[in-house]
Each structure stands twice: as C-alpha cells, then as structure tokens.
Amino acid sequence: MTKKSKFKRLTMHSVLALSLMASAAPMYTYADGVQAEAENVFDIPSIGSVWVNNSSYFEIKNVRLTPGSDSNLVTFAIKIVNGSSSDIQFIDYWIKLQTTAGAKFTVNVIPQDKDKNLIPAGGSQEIQFYASVTPTSKLSDLEFNVIKWDFSATDYQKVLGSLRASDEYSTVAPAGAKANFKIAKTTIQGYIKKATTSSNEENYLPSVLLELQNTDSRSLKLPALKFMLRTADGLTYPLQATGVGDNTTIDPLMKKEIALSGKLPRSIQNEGWQLVITEVTSTGEDSNINAAIVEFALPKSQGDQTSTEKEQSFSNKDGAYVTKLESIQRMPWEDEDIISAMISLKTSENKSMPIPNLVGYIKLDDSVKVDVKVIQTDNVIGLQPGKEVRLQLLGKIPYTYDFSELTIYLQEKEGTTTGTGSSSGSTGGTVTDLVQFKVNSEMDNLPLVNPKEHFKIGGVGRSGDYTIQSVNTFPGKSSDIVTAQVEVENLEKRANELSKLVAHFKGSDGTIYPAAISDIKSKISPSGKALLFISARVASNKSSDITQLILGEGITEGKFTQVDGKPDSYVNAVSFFLPSEQKEALSAVKEINLFPYNLKVNKVATAVDQQKITLKFNYELEKDAQYEVNSEDYKLVVELADADGKATMSWPLNVEKTKDGATDGKDTLRIGKETIELTKNDENFIFKVTYLKKYKLNIYHQYQGEKKLIASQDFDWFIVSD
Incomplete structure (x- = not known):
C-alpha cells in the first residue's frame, strides 16, 4: 500500500471513530445556551479507501453480510473517484476477496453494473459487487x-491496497x-416508528411499524422486498x-408506512432482535x-409487559x-357471571379497511381457559380512517x-x-394470534x-337514550312484583326496532333478581319514544331493598338478539x-296520571236493584302520542x-285497546x-x-295479576257526583 493509501485509510478510520463517539449523544447548542438533541441518523460506514494514483481512489462501502443456509452472501460497493485529468478504465482494475487465512472467493459484478467501465476525468462511479463465502x-x-x-508483475x-472491516464495524x-x-x-x-411484542402460550407476537421516506429526486416503485426478524443467535x-x-x-x-407482524417461539431469547430487509x-x-x-x-423486548398496555397494534394482509382495551366488567347472569371486555378497533392507515374476523379467549390466573364470543357492537361493515x-x-x-x-x-x-361473533371453540379456518391484554381481578x-x-x-x-x-x-300474598317503567328514545336517523334487552334488579345487599321485559314489536321512528315495563317477583x-336496575343489550349465539x-x-x-316510588294513593279520582296516559273521571253514579249493580261515569282519556307502549x-x-268494606265489586278495564288490539270493547277505556x-x-x-250512604x-x-291502589274517593250512593 502506498503512503497516501495508508494515510487515507487512517483518516477514514479516525473520522469514523469520531463520528461514532459523537453519535452516542448528538447535541446542538443554540445562541441562548440551550442544548437540543440532534436527529439520530445512521449511515453504514465505509471500511476505507485505496489510492490508485496521486489524485484518484477507490472507496469500499456498504459492506454487508447476509447469512444463508449453505453459504453467506457478501455485498459491497466500490465508489471510484477520478481526480485526474484522464479517464479511468475499470477493466484495468479488480477487487479480490479472501480471508485472513488465505481462502479466496469469487467476486461478481451485479448484471445491472456490468457495463460501468469508464470513469471520466473529474467524475465518479459506483459499482455493486457480490460474493458467496463460507457460512462460518x-x-x-x-x-x-x-x-x-x-x-x-508476478501473477499479472x-x-x-488491502482493507478490512474492524471488529467494531456494524451495519445495524x-x-x-x-x-x-x-x-x-x-x-x-427508514425508521421504526413503533415496535411492540405481545405473546401467547407458545409464541412471541412482534408488531413493527416501519416508515420509509424517499429522499431522492426520483420516484421509486418498490421492488419485491422481504422482511424478517433476526434474533441474537442469528x-x-x-x-x-x-x-x-x-x-x-x-x-x-x-413517506410510506409498512406494518410488519410475525411470530417467534417462546423458547428463544426476546432481546437483541433486529429487523432485516432484503432485496432480490x-x-x-x-x-x-x-x-x-x-x-x-x-x-x-420486555417480554409480556406489553400485554399490560391498554393500547396495542397488530397487522394482517389488509x-x-x-x-x-376500553373496559372489562363482571355482570350477573342467572347462576353465572359474564366477563365482558370492551375493545375498540381502528385503522392506523389513511384508507378504508375491512373489519377482521376476530375470535379469542380469556385465561384466568394463566390456568383456566374461558371460551368467549366476539360481538361487534357497532353496525358498520368497514373501518374508515379516524373512525373506530x-x-x-x-x-x-x-x-x-x-x-x-x-x-x-x-x-x-x-x-x-x-x-366476528364466533367463539374460540368454533372449528375450521386458521387462527392467528394478534394481541393480548393482561389485567388484575379489579373489574371496571x-x-x-x-x-x-x-x-x-x-x-x-x-343507539337509544334510556331513562x-x-x-x-x-x-302479593308472600311476594311482590317490582316494576320499573323505562323510557327509550330512538337516536338513529331511521325507524328502528328496540334492542332486545336483558334486565336485572339489584338489592342494596348485592342480591340479583332476573327481570322480565314487556315486548314492543313495532318499529320506533327517529326521535320517537317507547315505554317498557321491566318486572321481577321479589x-x-x-x-x-331494590335500589338499582341493570340493563344491557341481549346477545344470542354471538349476534344481537x-x-x-x-x-x-x-x-x-x-x-x-x-327513583323514589309514589306509594300513597290519590284521594280523588278526578285526574289520574298513568304515564303516558292521563285519566279524568266525573259524573260518577251508581244504581242497585235486587240482582244488578251498575256503576256509570264520564271520563276523558288522553295519551302522549309520541310514546309506543304495550297496552x-x-x-x-x-x-x-x-x-x-264488607260489600265489594270490581271490574277490570283495558286502557286504549284490548290485548288483541280492539278499541271498541265495553270494558275498554278509549x-x-x-x-x-x-x-x-x-x-x-x-x-x-x-248502610246505603x-x-x-x-x-x-x-x-x-297483582294490583296497586292508585286513587280512592268516597261517594254517596245513588247520587251523581260533580
């Protein structure tokens, strides 16, 4: 090697060492004395240069080793800088590759660069090479x-000059x-914007969000690239x-974002991983x-610690x-409890995306597996950017x-x-693990x-508004019927059937009472309302002691009922x-509120003969027409x-219409x-x-079958009241 060659190589190594030390903590100091961290950008270092004449040199750069099964692949580039006043013919030169022990390997020019031979005076040229070397x-x-x-010369x-990569040389x-x-x-x-790792019983589940930015002056159509994770063991x-x-x-x-996902066995170490991108x-x-x-x-990698995060990413072919994880609740259901985990899903891309066919399961204390059904609670068929x-x-x-x-x-x-909506126990198809969430026993x-x-x-x-x-x-004789009248308003822009609800009353001591719900089968118009009666025998x-009413939307076989x-x-x-119950009956019958009905009664009269008793009165029945009810x-x-109180007689009356919908019955208040x-x-x-007084x-x-007194008033026999 010439003196200039040695100097050039020493200079390059010195610059490299200084740049590596500087990159450990890159800082800028502004005029006001405040320091700011510089952007951390990595360029694969050159391993050095060899002078071929007094003003021209060959720089060996981008040296990489790609492991293979039978052999390893070495790729590198030669940047030829011609500082002389005459052309350089690369055909007059070559690069030879060997080990320090003397084993030699064949070096090839990639076909795309085979015609790069002439380097004009004052110009430069870059040529790509590859060589297969032993796997060790x-x-x-x-x-x-x-x-x-x-x-x-000997051997012609x-x-x-000869160059070697130092032991500290890194391409990562x-x-x-x-x-x-x-x-x-x-x-x-390139830049890794986000990298997370979750796991299941058998595998680690890495998810990487890679950002690529074209910093060149021309557009790039991406060729076939391969992405892989390389462990510390290679x-x-x-x-x-x-x-x-x-x-x-x-x-x-x-810029372009690329989402990467895969799985690795839990038997390997979960640290020292590298993302490797290859081009064919x-x-x-x-x-x-x-x-x-x-x-x-x-x-x-922090092992399973990412599973404790409430927000996680994954990717698939779409x-x-x-x-x-928005919430996790424990809710009553007959002689069981329901574990309900609410999860929101959105796309991290600027395009519409399909909703994946999701399944899953729950594990208690890492030992007891609980099958689940996945329910999509929003009536949408795809994900729009910014929506969930x-x-x-x-x-x-x-x-x-x-x-x-x-x-x-x-x-x-x-x-x-x-x-979405099938259970983890359903058969058929390929199941891929995505993410996991780990929480303690404290439910929301x-x-x-x-x-x-x-x-x-x-x-x-x-969507409905409930109150x-x-x-x-x-x-009753030994048990009572407790009812709650629930108002529901349709918040949608189309007529809708009411959600099939599930209801439970809850006592102050935590006792749960399953409740029945009256049916309203007609659709409710937009902004229209309905009144439901929810009841339980207690x-x-x-x-x-009943203090609360628990309501939820019913599910049957993984779909809304x-x-x-x-x-x-x-x-x-x-x-x-x-709310507090109105327990005291009204002391007059002239106006009775039976929401959404209002009943006014007057001109009450009675007649009695030896066999027949007659009760007659005038009434006015009003109804708030915006409510649908079950009569x-x-x-x-x-x-x-x-x-x-020794003599009593009673008549059951329908309000507005009979069970069959008739409005003209003689025992119906119209x-x-x-x-x-x-x-x-x-x-x-x-x-x-x-006494007939x-x-x-x-x-x-x-x-x-049970009744509650809502109004009572004294009248005189045989006299028509006001």
Whole structure:
C-alpha cells in the first residue's frame, strides 16, 4: 500500500471513530445556551479507501453480510473517484476477496453494473459487487484487495491496497435511529416508528411499524422486498408486510408506512432482535441473490409487559390496526357471571379497511381457559380512517369463582365466513394470534346513572337514550312484583326496532333478581319514544331493598338478539339507580296520571236493584302520542266498596285497546271523552251492604295479576257526583 493509501485509510478510520463517539449523544447548542438533541441518523460506514494514483481512489462501502443456509452472501460497493485529468478504465482494475487465512472467493459484478467501465476525468462511479463465502465467515475475517492488472508483475497483478472491516464495524442501525440506504439505487431513509411484542402460550407476537421516506429526486416503485426478524443467535423469522403491494410507489420526499407482524417461539431469547430487509436482485437468466439492504436494531423486548398496555397494534394482509382495551366488567347472569371486555378497533392507515374476523379467549390466573364470543357492537361493515368500531368479548364463569389475574387473547380467524361473533371453540379456518391484554381481578364498575338521568345504550345503528320514569310495587300474598317503567328514545336517523334487552334488579345487599321485559314489536321512528315495563317477583320482605336496575343489550349465539329471540348473554350493561316510588294513593279520582296516559273521571253514579249493580261515569282519556307502549302494561281495576268494606265489586278495564288490539270493547277505556257503564249481577250484594250512604270508588293499576291502589274517593250512593 502506498503512503497516501495508508494515510487515507487512517483518516477514514479516525473520522469514523469520531463520528461514532459523537453519535452516542448528538447535541446542538443554540445562541441562548440551550442544548437540543440532534436527529439520530445512521449511515453504514465505509471500511476505507485505496489510492490508485496521486489524485484518484477507490472507496469500499456498504459492506454487508447476509447469512444463508449453505453459504453467506457478501455485498459491497466500490465508489471510484477520478481526480485526474484522464479517464479511468475499470477493466484495468479488480477487487479480490479472501480471508485472513488465505481462502479466496469469487467476486461478481451485479448484471445491472456490468457495463460501468469508464470513469471520466473529474467524475465518479459506483459499482455493486457480490460474493458467496463460507457460512462460518464473518466480515472481520475478510480482506478486500484492490488490484491493477500488470502483465509485468508476478501473477499479472499488482496489489494497490488491502482493507478490512474492524471488529467494531456494524451495519445495524441503532434502536431509535433513522437509517439511510438504497432500494433499486434510490436513496431511502427508514425508521421504526413503533415496535411492540405481545405473546401467547407458545409464541412471541412482534408488531413493527416501519416508515420509509424517499429522499431522492426520483420516484421509486418498490421492488419485491422481504422482511424478517433476526434474533441474537442469528435465527431469522419471516414477517408479514401490509401497506405495500405490487404497484406501491413512493414519490420524492413522500413517506410510506409498512406494518410488519410475525411470530417467534417462546423458547428463544426476546432481546437483541433486529429487523432485516432484503432485496432480490437478478444475477442472470435463472439466478438471483437475496441480499440485505438495511438492518435495524429493535428496542429491547420486555417480554409480556406489553400485554399490560391498554393500547396495542397488530397487522394482517389488509393493513395495520390499533386495538384498545376500553373496559372489562363482571355482570350477573342467572347462576353465572359474564366477563365482558370492551375493545375498540381502528385503522392506523389513511384508507378504508375491512373489519377482521376476530375470535379469542380469556385465561384466568394463566390456568383456566374461558371460551368467549366476539360481538361487534357497532353496525358498520368497514373501518374508515379516524373512525373506530367497538367489540365485546363475552365469557361466562360461575358467580362464586374468584381469580387474581385475567388475560384476554385476541385472534384472527381466516378461511371461514362466520365473521366476528364466533367463539374460540368454533372449528375450521386458521387462527392467528394478534394481541393480548393482561389485567388484575379489579373489574371496571358498570356505568351508574342517577335517578331521572339519561344514558345512551347501543352502538352505531342501534343507539337509544334510556331513562327510568317510575317505579311501582304490586303487593302479593308472600311476594311482590317490582316494576320499573323505562323510557327509550330512538337516536338513529331511521325507524328502528328496540334492542332486545336483558334486565336485572339489584338489592342494596348485592342480591340479583332476573327481570322480565314487556315486548314492543313495532318499529320506533327517529326521535320517537317507547315505554317498557321491566318486572321481577321479589319476596315481600325484600322488595323495598331494590335500589338499582341493570340493563344491557341481549346477545344470542354471538349476534344481537332479534325481536322474537331469547338472549343467552348481553353487552353494553349500565346500572340505573331507581327513583323514589309514589306509594300513597290519590284521594280523588278526578285526574289520574298513568304515564303516558292521563285519566279524568266525573259524573260518577251508581244504581242497585235486587240482582244488578251498575256503576256509570264520564271520563276523558288522553295519551302522549309520541310514546309506543304495550297496552297490557296499563290495565286498571275499578272497585266499588261499601263504607264498612264488607260489600265489594270490581271490574277490570283495558286502557286504549284490548290485548288483541280492539278499541271498541265495553270494558275498554278509549282515547277521548266517553261514558262507560259497568254492570254486574250479584243478588247477595244488597244484603252485604250495611248502610246505603257512602261507598268508596277505588282505582287500581293491575300488573300480571297483582294490583296497586292508585286513587280512592268516597261517594254517596245513588247520587251523581260533580
């Protein structure tokens, strides 16, 4: 090597050492003395230069080693800088590669550069090379010899200089750094925006979001690239890429995000991982090489700690997604409890995306597996940029079972058409692990709604506003019927059937009472309202302890329950505190509020003969027309009772219409102003009456055979009241 060659090499190594030391903590100091960290950008270092004459040199750069099964592949570039006044013919020179022990390897020019021979005076040229070396060879074992053909010399060649990569030489961009490299001879800057690792019982599940920016002056159509993770032991595992296709182009200064995902066995170490990108280059008609073009160090893996994060990313063949654990609740269901995990899903790409076919399961204390159904609670068929869809995972456990830790596993199932909503136990298709969430046994509380306040239940397409209008207790002999009148407003822009609800009353001591719900089968118009009666039979000594009503949307076999269906679980649960009950009956019957009805009574008259008793009165029945109701919930009983209570007689009345929908029955109170005459034959009634002076007219609200007194007033026999 010439003196200049030695000096040039020493200078390059010194500059490299200084640059590496500086890159450890790059800082800038501004005029005001404030220091700011510089952007961390990695360029693969040159291993040195060899002078070929007094003003021209060959620089060996971009030296990489790509491991293979039978041999390793070395790729490198020679930058020829011609500082002389005459042309340089590269055909007069060559690069020879050998180990320090003397083993020699054949060096080849990639076909795309085979015609690069003339380097004009004052110009430069870059030529790419490759060579196959033994699988045990390392870069630090190799010598790059720059020779000039000289037929007067021994072996017809003259060695101009030899270069080796130092033991500290690295082609891997540090974690967090951007890396400059080339794809198809176009300069690109790459950056790992995000890297997370979750795991299941068998595998680590890495997810990497890679950003590529075209820093060149021309557009780049991405060639076929391969992505893989390389472990600290040198093992490589393929990654699936989304966000790129056969026609993906990156224009100058534009950026492109690529989502990468894969799986690695849990038996390997989860640290020291590297992302390696390779490009396939043709070396002839029937041959090619697959060489690394850039390598990134991934941040140190923290094992399963990422599973404790509430927001995680994954990708599949369609693109990159972000999931977030919104809440996890434990809800009552008969003699079991439902574990309900709400997860939001959105796309991290600027395009519409399909909703994956998601399945999953829950594990308690890393030992007890609970099958779940995945329910899509929003009525949408795809994901728009910036929008999200909510999912719920539902599993059942005995209500007495306690645990200390819970892990939610979210998976994607391909090869079936069941769609989101199937369970982890369904057969067929390929299941791929995506993410997992680990939480402790402290469940999120159900949303609590104060009396008379409103709460929105239901996702997109089924949204409704709920509030409790009133509470009533219908006493029985040993048990009472507790009812809650629930108002529902349709918040959608189309007529909608009411969600099939599941309801439970809850006592102050935590006791749960399953409740029945009256049916309203007609659709509710936009901004229209309906009134539901929700009821449960409770022991008489416990009915006054009922304090809350839990409501949720019914689910049947993984889908929202249809009008005539029977729920097997529920989602979107919320707990309403019950308002105070109006227990005292009105002291007059002239105006009775039976929301949404209002009943006014006057001109009450009675008549009695030896066999027949007649009760006659005028009434006006009004109804708030914006409400849909089930008329079976509003039956009345009119009772006539003598002053001493020994003689009584009663008539059941329908309100507005009968069970069959008829409005002209003689025992039906119709909307508007009417007169009703009620008669009953009882030849013994007159003998039970002590004095024909005063009687009580009692009006009851009757529900499922039990009744509650809502109004009572004294009248004189045989006199028409005002």
